[in-house]
Amino acid sequence: MGTVIVVTSGKGGVGKTTSSAAIGAALAQTGDSVALVDFDVGLRNLDLVLGAERRVVYDFVNVIQGQAKLSQALIRDKRIETLHLLAASQTRDKDALTEEGVEDVVGSLRETFDWVICDSPAGIERGAILAMRHADMAIVVTNPEVSSVRDSDRIIGLLDARTRRTEQGEAMEKHVLITRFDPTRAARGDMLAIDDVLEILSLPLIGIVPESQSVLKASNIGMPVVLADPSSDSARAYADAARRIKGESVDLAVPTVRRSLFGGLFRRAA
Amino acid sequence: MPPVAGWLDDLDAVARQSLAFFANRPVVLNLARLAPDRNETNAIIDALKIRNIRVIAVEGVDPAWLDPSLAPLGSGKESGKVVDFPGARAPAQPRAAASSRGSSIIDRPVRSGQTIFHPEGDVIVLGSVSSGAEVIAGGSVHVYGTLRGRALAGATGNPGALIFCRKFQAELVSIDGSYMTAEQTPPDLIGKPVQIRLKNDAIVTDILD
Numbered sequence: 001m002g003t004v005i006v007v008t009s010g011k012g013g014v015g016k017t018t019s020s021a022a023i024g025a026a027l028a029q030t031g032d033s034v035a036l037v038d039f040d041v042g043l044r045n046l047d048l049v050l051g052a053e054r055r056v057v058y059d060f061v062n063v064i065q066g067q068a069k070l071s072q073a074l075i076r077d078k079r080i081e082t083l084h085l086l087a088a089s090q091t092r093d094k095d096a097l098t099e100e101g102v103e104d105v106v107g108s109l110r111e112t113f114d115w116v117i118c119d120s121p122a123g124i125e126r127g128a129i130l131a132m133r134h135a136d137m138a139i140v141v142t143n144p145e146v147s148s149v150r151d152s153d154r155i156i157g158l159l160d161a162r163t164r165r166t167e168q169g170e171a172m173e174k175h176v177l178i179t180r181f182d183p184t185r186a187a188r189g190d191m192l193a194i195d196d197v198l199e200i201l202s203l204p205l206i207g208i209v210p211e212s213q214s215v216l217k218a219s220n221i222g223m224p225v226v227l228a229d230p231s232s233d234s235a236r237a238y239a240d241a242a243r244r245i246k247g248e249s250v251d252l253a254v255p256t257v258r259r260s261l262f263g264g265l266f267r268r269a270a
Numbered sequence: 271m272p273p274v275a276g277w278l279d280d281l282d283a284v285a286r287q288s289l290a291f292f293a294n295r296p297v298v299l300n301l302a303r304l305a306p307d308r309n310e311t312n313a314i315i316d317a318l319k320i321r322n323i324r325v326i327a328v329e330g331v332d333p334a335w336l337d338p339s340l341a342p343l344g345s346g347k348e349s350g351k352v353v354d355f356p357g358a359r360a361p362a363q364p365r366a367a368a369s370s371r372g373s374s375i376i377d378r379p380v381r382s383g384q385t386i387f388h389p390e391g392d393v394i395v396l397g398s399v400s401s402g403a404e405v406i407a408g409g410s411v412h413v414y415g416t417l418r419g420r421a422l423a424g425a426t427g428n429p430g431a432l433i434f435c436r437k438f439q440a441e442l443v444s445i446d447g448s449y450m451t452a453e454q455t456p457p458d459l460i461g462k463p464v465q466i467r468l469k470n471d472a473i474v475t476d477i478l479d
Protein backbone atom coordinates (compact mmCIF):
# COMPACT_ATOMS: atom_id res chain seq x y z
CA MET A 1 0.00 0.00 0.00
CA GLY A 2 1.38 3.35 -1.06
CA THR A 3 1.20 6.69 0.67
CA VAL A 4 -1.13 9.43 -0.55
CA ILE A 5 0.29 12.96 -0.24
CA VAL A 6 -1.72 16.11 -0.82
CA VAL A 7 0.16 19.24 -1.88
CA THR A 8 -2.01 22.12 -0.77
CA SER A 9 -1.84 25.79 0.23
CA GLY A 10 -5.09 27.72 0.29
CA LYS A 11 -3.61 30.69 -1.55
CA GLY A 12 -3.08 30.41 -5.30
CA GLY A 13 0.16 30.66 -7.21
CA VAL A 14 2.45 29.77 -4.32
CA GLY A 15 4.08 26.77 -6.04
CA LYS A 16 1.87 23.71 -5.46
CA THR A 17 2.07 22.42 -9.01
CA THR A 18 5.80 23.15 -9.33
CA SER A 19 6.40 21.37 -6.02
CA SER A 20 4.17 18.38 -6.84
CA ALA A 21 6.09 17.82 -10.06
CA ALA A 22 9.52 18.31 -8.51
CA ILE A 23 8.90 16.16 -5.44
CA GLY A 24 7.17 13.51 -7.53
CA ALA A 25 10.10 13.41 -9.94
CA ALA A 26 12.62 13.33 -7.08
CA LEU A 27 10.82 10.41 -5.41
CA ALA A 28 10.61 8.59 -8.75
CA GLN A 29 14.34 9.13 -9.30
CA THR A 30 15.01 7.06 -6.18
CA GLY A 31 13.29 4.14 -7.96
CA ASP A 32 9.93 4.41 -6.18
CA SER A 33 6.80 4.40 -8.32
CA VAL A 34 4.91 7.67 -8.30
CA ALA A 35 1.52 8.82 -9.60
CA LEU A 36 0.92 12.54 -9.86
CA VAL A 37 -2.77 13.45 -9.85
CA ASP A 38 -3.92 16.86 -11.06
CA PHE A 39 -7.02 17.94 -9.10
CA ASP A 40 -7.15 21.37 -10.70
CA VAL A 41 -10.03 20.63 -13.10
CA GLY A 42 -10.49 23.37 -15.65
CA LEU A 43 -6.89 24.54 -15.52
CA ARG A 44 -4.79 21.45 -16.15
CA ASN A 45 -1.24 22.56 -15.66
CA LEU A 46 0.64 19.69 -14.08
CA ASP A 47 0.90 18.21 -17.57
CA LEU A 48 2.57 21.39 -18.82
CA VAL A 49 5.13 21.41 -16.04
CA LEU A 50 5.89 17.78 -16.91
CA GLY A 51 5.96 18.43 -20.66
CA ALA A 52 3.20 15.87 -21.19
CA GLU A 53 0.45 18.14 -22.49
CA ARG A 54 0.56 16.73 -26.01
CA ARG A 55 0.20 13.18 -24.81
CA VAL A 56 -3.03 13.54 -22.83
CA VAL A 57 -5.74 11.30 -24.27
CA TYR A 58 -7.89 10.53 -21.24
CA ASP A 59 -8.04 12.44 -18.01
CA PHE A 60 -9.19 12.11 -14.39
CA VAL A 61 -12.80 12.98 -15.26
CA ASN A 62 -12.91 10.40 -18.08
CA VAL A 63 -11.86 7.74 -15.58
CA ILE A 64 -14.46 8.82 -13.01
CA GLN A 65 -17.20 8.86 -15.65
CA GLY A 66 -16.21 5.41 -16.89
CA GLN A 67 -15.10 6.53 -20.34
CA ALA A 68 -11.58 5.22 -19.80
CA LYS A 69 -9.78 2.78 -17.57
CA LEU A 70 -7.31 4.17 -15.09
CA SER A 71 -4.48 2.31 -16.85
CA GLN A 72 -5.40 4.01 -20.14
CA ALA A 73 -5.42 7.46 -18.61
CA LEU A 74 -2.10 7.24 -16.77
CA ILE A 75 0.72 8.85 -18.76
CA ARG A 76 4.19 7.51 -18.15
CA ASP A 77 6.97 10.10 -18.08
CA LYS A 78 9.45 9.76 -20.94
CA ARG A 79 12.49 10.52 -18.81
CA ILE A 80 11.77 8.78 -15.51
CA GLU A 81 9.93 5.56 -16.12
CA THR A 82 8.57 5.21 -12.59
CA LEU A 83 6.81 8.59 -12.83
CA HIS A 84 3.17 8.74 -13.98
CA LEU A 85 0.59 11.45 -14.44
CA LEU A 86 -3.18 11.46 -14.24
CA ALA A 87 -4.09 14.73 -15.95
CA ALA A 88 -6.96 17.02 -15.06
CA SER A 89 -9.68 17.81 -17.54
CA GLN A 90 -9.53 21.20 -19.18
CA THR A 91 -12.99 21.04 -20.61
CA ARG A 92 -15.18 19.80 -17.77
CA ASP A 93 -16.45 21.84 -14.92
CA LYS A 94 -15.21 21.30 -11.41
CA ASP A 95 -18.23 19.33 -10.27
CA ALA A 96 -17.26 16.50 -12.60
CA LEU A 97 -15.07 15.14 -9.80
CA THR A 98 -17.40 13.19 -7.52
CA GLU A 99 -16.69 12.14 -3.98
CA GLU A 100 -17.05 8.41 -4.81
CA GLY A 101 -15.12 8.73 -8.06
CA VAL A 102 -12.18 10.33 -6.32
CA GLU A 103 -12.25 7.71 -3.60
CA ASP A 104 -12.17 4.88 -6.16
CA VAL A 105 -9.38 6.35 -8.25
CA VAL A 106 -7.15 7.31 -5.32
CA GLY A 107 -7.84 3.92 -3.76
CA SER A 108 -6.71 2.06 -6.90
CA LEU A 109 -3.63 4.24 -7.30
CA ARG A 110 -2.66 3.60 -3.70
CA GLU A 111 -2.65 -0.14 -4.39
CA THR A 112 -0.32 0.22 -7.38
CA PHE A 113 2.05 3.06 -6.58
CA ASP A 114 4.46 3.77 -3.73
CA TRP A 115 3.45 7.44 -3.75
CA VAL A 116 0.28 9.12 -4.94
CA ILE A 117 0.73 12.90 -5.06
CA CYS A 118 -2.42 15.00 -5.27
CA ASP A 119 -1.85 18.51 -6.63
CA SER A 120 -4.63 20.56 -5.03
CA PRO A 121 -6.36 23.53 -6.60
CA ALA A 122 -6.12 26.81 -4.69
CA GLY A 123 -8.87 27.84 -2.31
CA ILE A 124 -10.67 26.18 0.56
CA GLU A 125 -13.62 24.93 -1.40
CA ARG A 126 -14.78 21.65 -2.80
CA GLY A 127 -11.82 20.97 -5.09
CA ALA A 128 -9.30 21.49 -2.31
CA ILE A 129 -11.32 19.31 0.07
CA LEU A 130 -11.54 16.51 -2.52
CA ALA A 131 -7.78 16.66 -3.08
CA MET A 132 -7.02 16.31 0.64
CA ARG A 133 -9.82 13.88 1.44
CA HIS A 134 -7.87 10.60 1.18
CA ALA A 135 -4.38 11.83 2.00
CA ASP A 136 -2.12 10.17 4.55
CA MET A 137 0.32 13.04 4.54
CA ALA A 138 0.07 16.72 3.65
CA ILE A 139 2.63 19.12 2.29
CA VAL A 140 1.47 22.65 2.98
CA VAL A 141 3.14 25.00 0.52
CA THR A 142 3.68 28.50 1.86
CA ASN A 143 5.42 31.64 0.68
CA PRO A 144 6.99 33.70 3.45
CA GLU A 145 4.34 36.41 3.42
CA VAL A 146 1.38 37.14 5.64
CA SER A 147 -1.51 36.25 3.34
CA SER A 148 0.02 32.97 2.24
CA VAL A 149 0.79 31.90 5.80
CA ARG A 150 -2.69 32.77 6.95
CA ASP A 151 -4.28 30.74 4.16
CA SER A 152 -1.99 27.84 4.96
CA ASP A 153 -3.07 28.01 8.58
CA ARG A 154 -6.65 27.81 7.39
CA ILE A 155 -5.88 24.80 5.22
CA ILE A 156 -4.19 23.05 8.14
CA GLY A 157 -7.41 23.53 10.10
CA LEU A 158 -9.30 21.84 7.27
CA LEU A 159 -6.75 19.01 7.13
CA ASP A 160 -7.52 18.40 10.80
CA ALA A 161 -11.26 18.41 10.19
CA ARG A 162 -12.09 17.22 6.71
CA THR A 163 -9.81 14.32 5.82
CA ARG A 164 -10.85 10.69 6.01
CA ARG A 165 -7.95 9.96 8.29
CA THR A 166 -8.70 12.59 10.91
CA GLU A 167 -12.40 11.75 10.80
CA GLN A 168 -11.43 8.23 11.78
CA GLY A 169 -9.34 9.60 14.63
CA GLU A 170 -6.02 8.77 13.00
CA ALA A 171 -3.08 11.14 12.92
CA MET A 172 -2.19 12.96 9.75
CA GLU A 173 1.45 13.77 9.04
CA LYS A 174 1.70 17.42 8.00
CA HIS A 175 4.73 19.35 6.80
CA VAL A 176 5.43 22.90 5.71
CA LEU A 177 7.30 23.54 2.47
CA ILE A 178 8.41 27.15 2.15
CA THR A 179 8.81 28.16 -1.49
CA ARG A 180 9.85 31.29 -3.35
CA PHE A 181 12.11 32.22 -0.46
CA ASP A 182 14.24 35.21 -1.39
CA PRO A 183 17.29 35.51 0.91
CA THR A 184 17.94 39.13 -0.11
CA ARG A 185 14.43 40.26 0.71
CA ALA A 186 14.46 38.16 3.87
CA ALA A 187 17.70 39.86 4.99
CA ARG A 188 16.08 43.25 4.41
CA GLY A 189 13.07 42.16 6.47
CA ASP A 190 10.70 42.44 3.50
CA MET A 191 9.56 38.86 4.00
CA LEU A 192 8.47 36.91 7.02
CA ALA A 193 11.38 35.11 8.63
CA ILE A 194 11.38 31.32 8.46
CA ASP A 195 11.09 31.12 12.24
CA ASP A 196 8.00 33.33 12.23
CA VAL A 197 6.35 31.18 9.58
CA LEU A 198 7.02 28.03 11.55
CA GLU A 199 5.92 29.59 14.82
CA ILE A 200 2.58 30.54 13.29
CA LEU A 201 1.98 27.23 11.52
CA SER A 202 3.52 25.07 14.26
CA LEU A 203 4.33 22.21 11.92
CA PRO A 204 7.68 20.67 10.99
CA LEU A 205 9.55 22.09 8.01
CA ILE A 206 10.27 19.77 5.09
CA GLY A 207 12.19 22.19 2.91
CA ILE A 208 12.96 25.74 1.82
CA VAL A 209 12.94 26.34 -1.93
CA PRO A 210 14.55 29.62 -2.96
CA GLU A 211 13.05 31.94 -5.53
CA SER A 212 14.96 30.94 -8.62
CA GLN A 213 15.26 31.39 -12.34
CA SER A 214 15.93 27.65 -12.70
CA VAL A 215 12.36 26.90 -11.62
CA LEU A 216 10.89 29.27 -14.19
CA LYS A 217 13.14 27.99 -16.97
CA ALA A 218 12.39 24.37 -16.08
CA SER A 219 8.64 24.90 -16.20
CA ASN A 220 8.94 26.71 -19.54
CA ILE A 221 10.64 23.70 -21.09
CA GLY A 222 8.23 21.27 -19.47
CA MET A 223 10.61 19.62 -17.05
CA PRO A 224 10.55 19.33 -13.27
CA VAL A 225 13.47 21.35 -11.95
CA VAL A 226 15.16 18.28 -10.45
CA LEU A 227 15.63 17.04 -14.03
CA ALA A 228 16.20 20.32 -15.83
CA ASP A 229 18.83 21.74 -13.50
CA PRO A 230 19.70 19.17 -10.85
CA SER A 231 22.58 21.14 -9.36
CA SER A 232 20.51 24.28 -8.73
CA ASP A 233 19.62 25.23 -5.17
CA SER A 234 15.94 24.73 -5.83
CA ALA A 235 16.43 21.25 -7.33
CA ARG A 236 18.52 20.29 -4.33
CA ALA A 237 15.90 21.63 -1.94
CA TYR A 238 13.26 19.45 -3.63
CA ALA A 239 15.49 16.38 -3.73
CA ASP A 240 16.23 16.80 0.00
CA ALA A 241 12.51 17.25 0.73
CA ALA A 242 11.83 13.98 -1.10
CA ARG A 243 14.43 12.21 1.05
CA ARG A 244 12.83 13.63 4.21
CA ILE A 245 9.43 12.40 2.99
CA LYS A 246 10.99 8.95 2.72
CA GLY A 247 12.01 9.24 6.35
CA GLU A 248 15.71 10.05 5.96
CA SER A 249 17.12 12.76 8.14
CA VAL A 250 18.81 15.41 6.03
CA ASP A 251 20.20 18.67 7.43
CA LEU A 252 18.23 21.73 6.49
CA ALA A 253 19.96 25.09 6.10
CA VAL A 254 18.26 28.43 5.56
CA PRO A 255 19.50 29.91 2.27
CA THR A 256 21.51 33.10 2.84
CA VAL A 257 22.60 35.94 0.62
CA ARG A 258 25.80 35.17 -1.26
CA ARG A 259 28.04 38.14 -0.60
CA SER A 260 29.75 39.32 -3.70
CA LEU A 261 31.72 42.52 -4.20
CA PHE A 262 29.15 43.81 -6.65
CA GLY A 263 26.25 42.81 -4.51
CA GLY A 264 27.77 44.88 -1.72
CA LEU A 265 28.36 47.89 -3.94
CA PHE A 266 24.86 47.83 -5.38
CA ARG A 267 23.27 47.59 -2.01
CA ARG A 268 25.14 50.64 -0.83
CA ALA A 269 24.33 52.62 -3.97
CA ALA A 270 20.64 51.81 -3.68
CA MET B 271 -31.56 13.96 20.83
CA PRO B 272 -30.28 15.99 23.78
CA PRO B 273 -32.10 19.25 24.54
CA VAL B 274 -30.97 22.25 22.54
CA ALA B 275 -33.11 24.83 24.31
CA GLY B 276 -30.39 25.57 26.86
CA TRP B 277 -27.81 25.83 24.12
CA LEU B 278 -30.02 28.33 22.31
CA ASP B 279 -30.34 30.32 25.56
CA ASP B 280 -26.56 30.53 25.72
CA LEU B 281 -26.46 31.56 22.11
CA ASP B 282 -28.97 34.33 22.80
CA ALA B 283 -26.86 35.49 25.70
CA VAL B 284 -23.78 35.68 23.46
CA ALA B 285 -25.69 37.57 20.82
CA ARG B 286 -26.98 40.03 23.42
CA GLN B 287 -23.63 40.63 25.03
CA SER B 288 -21.21 40.54 22.19
CA LEU B 289 -21.21 43.19 19.51
CA ALA B 290 -23.64 41.83 16.95
CA PHE B 291 -21.83 38.58 17.24
CA PHE B 292 -23.33 36.64 14.36
CA ALA B 293 -24.04 39.59 12.10
CA ASN B 294 -22.91 38.98 8.52
CA ARG B 295 -21.19 35.76 9.41
CA PRO B 296 -21.88 32.74 7.32
CA VAL B 297 -22.37 29.83 9.71
CA VAL B 298 -21.95 26.16 8.96
CA LEU B 299 -23.95 23.97 11.28
CA ASN B 300 -22.55 20.60 12.23
CA LEU B 301 -25.30 18.43 13.66
CA ALA B 302 -23.45 15.13 13.51
CA ARG B 303 -23.12 14.73 17.26
CA LEU B 304 -26.69 15.79 17.92
CA ALA B 305 -28.14 13.26 15.45
CA PRO B 306 -31.51 14.96 15.07
CA ASP B 307 -34.34 13.62 12.90
CA ARG B 308 -35.77 15.55 9.97
CA ASN B 309 -38.25 17.64 11.99
CA GLU B 310 -35.72 18.44 14.69
CA THR B 311 -33.20 19.49 12.06
CA ASN B 312 -35.62 21.92 10.53
CA ALA B 313 -36.63 23.21 13.95
CA ILE B 314 -33.00 24.02 14.74
CA ILE B 315 -32.48 25.74 11.41
CA ASP B 316 -35.65 27.77 11.94
CA ALA B 317 -34.60 28.67 15.48
CA LEU B 318 -31.34 30.07 14.10
CA LYS B 319 -33.11 31.82 11.24
CA ILE B 320 -35.37 33.82 13.55
CA ARG B 321 -32.20 34.91 15.34
CA ASN B 322 -30.91 36.28 12.04
CA ILE B 323 -28.06 33.82 11.99
CA ARG B 324 -27.19 33.08 8.41
CA VAL B 325 -26.80 29.33 8.11
CA ILE B 326 -25.10 28.61 4.78
CA ALA B 327 -24.71 24.86 5.10
CA VAL B 328 -25.66 22.00 7.38
CA GLU B 329 -23.50 18.97 7.91
CA GLY B 330 -24.03 15.67 9.66
CA VAL B 331 -27.64 15.08 8.58
CA ASP B 332 -29.25 13.52 5.52
CA PRO B 333 -28.81 16.15 2.77
CA ALA B 334 -32.20 15.13 1.38
CA TRP B 335 -33.86 16.76 4.40
CA LEU B 336 -32.40 20.12 3.58
CA ASP B 337 -33.32 22.97 1.37
CA PRO B 338 -30.90 22.59 -1.58
CA SER B 339 -29.28 25.91 -0.68
CA LEU B 340 -28.12 24.29 2.58
CA ALA B 341 -26.44 21.30 0.98
CA PRO B 342 -23.47 20.05 2.98
CA LEU B 343 -20.02 21.45 2.49
CA GLY B 344 -17.95 20.02 -0.23
CA SER B 345 -20.63 20.98 -2.71
CA GLY B 346 -19.26 24.25 -3.90
CA LYS B 347 -19.80 26.79 -1.16
CA GLU B 348 -17.06 28.50 0.71
CA SER B 349 -16.89 27.17 4.21
CA GLY B 350 -17.59 29.79 6.80
CA LYS B 351 -17.74 29.49 10.53
CA VAL B 352 -18.14 26.03 11.89
CA VAL B 353 -20.27 25.92 15.00
CA ASP B 354 -20.40 22.60 16.77
CA PHE B 355 -23.55 21.73 18.58
CA PRO B 356 -22.80 20.07 21.89
CA GLY B 357 -23.44 16.35 22.21
CA ALA B 358 -25.33 16.24 25.45
CA ARG B 359 -25.39 19.06 27.93
CA ALA B 360 -26.67 19.80 31.39
CA PRO B 361 -29.81 21.90 31.58
CA ALA B 362 -29.09 25.63 31.59
CA GLN B 363 -27.67 26.93 34.84
CA PRO B 364 -28.07 30.42 36.26
CA ARG B 365 -25.76 32.82 34.40
CA ALA B 366 -23.72 33.72 37.46
CA ALA B 367 -22.50 30.17 37.66
CA ALA B 368 -21.16 30.30 34.14
CA SER B 369 -17.48 30.20 35.02
CA SER B 370 -17.87 27.44 37.56
CA ARG B 371 -19.12 25.00 34.96
CA GLY B 372 -16.72 22.72 33.13
CA SER B 373 -13.73 24.09 31.31
CA SER B 374 -12.67 23.03 27.88
CA ILE B 375 -9.04 22.22 27.11
CA ILE B 376 -7.92 22.62 23.49
CA ASP B 377 -4.67 20.72 23.05
CA ARG B 378 -3.83 22.02 19.58
CA PRO B 379 -3.50 25.41 17.91
CA VAL B 380 -6.73 27.17 16.98
CA ARG B 381 -6.27 27.84 13.26
CA SER B 382 -7.43 30.69 11.09
CA GLY B 383 -11.14 30.25 10.28
CA GLN B 384 -11.85 28.10 13.34
CA THR B 385 -14.08 29.09 16.23
CA ILE B 386 -14.03 27.53 19.66
CA PHE B 387 -17.40 28.24 21.25
CA HIS B 388 -17.77 27.15 24.86
CA PRO B 389 -20.56 29.07 26.56
CA GLU B 390 -20.36 27.04 29.76
CA GLY B 391 -16.99 27.76 31.27
CA ASP B 392 -13.33 28.52 30.69
CA VAL B 393 -11.41 27.70 27.54
CA ILE B 394 -7.78 26.72 27.91
CA VAL B 395 -5.77 26.65 24.68
CA LEU B 396 -2.45 24.87 24.99
CA GLY B 397 -1.18 26.20 21.64
CA SER B 398 -1.61 29.51 19.85
CA VAL B 399 -4.73 31.20 18.51
CA SER B 400 -4.07 32.25 14.93
CA SER B 401 -4.95 35.47 13.25
CA GLY B 402 -8.45 34.92 11.89
CA ALA B 403 -9.34 32.40 14.62
CA GLU B 404 -11.62 33.00 17.54
CA VAL B 405 -12.19 31.67 21.05
CA ILE B 406 -15.48 32.43 22.78
CA ALA B 407 -15.99 31.41 26.38
CA GLY B 408 -18.71 31.94 28.91
CA GLY B 409 -15.89 32.06 31.45
CA SER B 410 -12.24 33.01 31.08
CA VAL B 411 -9.88 32.38 28.17
CA HIS B 412 -6.35 31.09 28.79
CA VAL B 413 -3.91 30.90 25.88
CA TYR B 414 -0.59 29.26 26.58
CA GLY B 415 0.80 30.22 23.16
CA THR B 416 0.48 33.46 21.22
CA LEU B 417 -2.94 35.08 21.00
CA ARG B 418 -3.08 36.49 17.46
CA GLY B 419 -6.78 36.15 16.77
CA ARG B 420 -9.83 37.10 18.82
CA ALA B 421 -10.65 36.10 22.38
CA LEU B 422 -14.09 36.77 23.85
CA ALA B 423 -14.45 35.96 27.53
CA GLY B 424 -17.56 36.24 29.68
CA ALA B 425 -19.49 36.09 26.45
CA THR B 426 -22.72 34.89 28.09
CA GLY B 427 -22.67 37.76 30.55
CA ASN B 428 -19.86 37.47 33.08
CA PRO B 429 -17.93 40.70 33.81
CA GLY B 430 -15.58 38.80 36.13
CA ALA B 431 -14.15 36.71 33.30
CA LEU B 432 -10.47 37.18 32.39
CA ILE B 433 -8.23 36.64 29.40
CA PHE B 434 -4.66 35.45 29.83
CA CYS B 435 -2.08 34.80 27.17
CA ARG B 436 1.63 34.06 27.11
CA LYS B 437 2.22 36.38 24.14
CA PHE B 438 -0.22 39.12 23.23
CA GLN B 439 -0.79 40.05 19.60
CA ALA B 440 -4.58 39.89 19.50
CA GLU B 441 -6.86 41.22 16.80
CA LEU B 442 -9.59 41.76 19.34
CA VAL B 443 -10.25 40.96 22.98
CA SER B 444 -13.64 41.26 24.61
CA ILE B 445 -15.01 40.68 28.08
CA ASP B 446 -18.74 40.67 28.69
CA GLY B 447 -19.27 42.67 25.50
CA SER B 448 -16.67 45.40 26.14
CA TYR B 449 -13.84 45.15 23.71
CA MET B 450 -10.45 46.40 22.60
CA THR B 451 -9.27 46.17 18.99
CA ALA B 452 -5.69 45.77 17.80
CA GLU B 453 -5.72 49.45 16.90
CA GLN B 454 -6.63 50.44 20.44
CA THR B 455 -3.98 48.19 21.96
CA PRO B 456 -1.13 49.96 23.78
CA PRO B 457 1.99 49.11 21.74
CA ASP B 458 4.06 48.04 24.76
CA LEU B 459 1.72 45.08 25.24
CA ILE B 460 2.65 43.41 21.97
CA GLY B 461 4.50 40.14 22.44
CA LYS B 462 4.18 40.29 26.24
CA PRO B 463 2.44 37.93 28.66
CA VAL B 464 -0.77 39.77 29.40
CA GLN B 465 -3.85 39.58 31.59
CA ILE B 466 -7.02 41.33 30.49
CA ARG B 467 -9.87 42.21 32.82
CA LEU B 468 -12.87 44.47 33.07
CA LYS B 469 -13.02 47.44 35.42
CA ASN B 470 -16.11 49.68 35.39
CA ASP B 471 -17.05 48.31 31.97
CA ALA B 472 -13.66 49.24 30.52
CA ILE B 473 -10.96 46.85 29.36
CA VAL B 474 -7.86 46.96 31.55
CA THR B 475 -4.60 45.30 30.51
CA ASP B 476 -1.76 44.22 32.78
CA ILE B 477 1.60 42.89 31.70
CA LEU B 478 2.44 39.78 33.71
CA ASP B 479 6.08 39.53 34.59
Ligand SMILES: Nc1ncnc2c1ncn2[C@@H]1O[C@H](COP(=O)(O)OP(=O)(O)OP(=O)(O)O)[C@@H](O)[C@H]1O
Pocket residue numbers: 009011012013014015016017018019040120121122179180181209210211212213215216219234
Ligand atom coordinates in the same frame (compact mmCIF):
# COMPACT_ATOMS: atom_id res chain seq x y z
N1 LIG C 1 10.91 28.68 -6.42
C1 LIG C 1 10.39 29.39 -7.44
N2 LIG C 1 11.12 30.36 -8.04
C2 LIG C 1 10.61 31.08 -9.06
N3 LIG C 1 9.38 30.90 -9.55
C3 LIG C 1 8.59 29.96 -9.00
C4 LIG C 1 9.05 29.16 -7.92
N4 LIG C 1 8.05 28.31 -7.57
C5 LIG C 1 7.01 28.57 -8.41
N5 LIG C 1 7.34 29.55 -9.27
C6 LIG C 1 6.49 30.11 -10.33
O1 LIG C 1 5.31 30.63 -9.74
C7 LIG C 1 4.19 30.40 -10.58
C8 LIG C 1 3.12 29.65 -9.82
O2 LIG C 1 3.60 28.37 -9.51
P1 LIG C 1 2.65 27.10 -9.49
O3 LIG C 1 1.84 27.02 -10.73
O4 LIG C 1 3.48 25.92 -9.12
O5 LIG C 1 1.72 27.52 -8.26
P2 LIG C 1 0.37 26.84 -7.79
O6 LIG C 1 0.35 26.98 -6.31
O7 LIG C 1 0.24 25.48 -8.35
O8 LIG C 1 -0.70 27.79 -8.46
P3 LIG C 1 -2.29 27.55 -8.55
O9 LIG C 1 -2.82 27.93 -7.19
O10 LIG C 1 -2.73 28.47 -9.63
O11 LIG C 1 -2.51 26.11 -8.87
C9 LIG C 1 4.69 29.66 -11.79
O12 LIG C 1 4.92 30.56 -12.82
C10 LIG C 1 6.00 29.05 -11.30
O13 LIG C 1 6.91 28.85 -12.35
Ligand SMILES: [Mg+2]
Pocket residue numbers: 016017018040045119120121
Ligand atom coordinates in the same frame (compact mmCIF):
# COMPACT_ATOMS: atom_id res chain seq x y z
MG1 LIG D 1 -1.40 24.59 -9.45
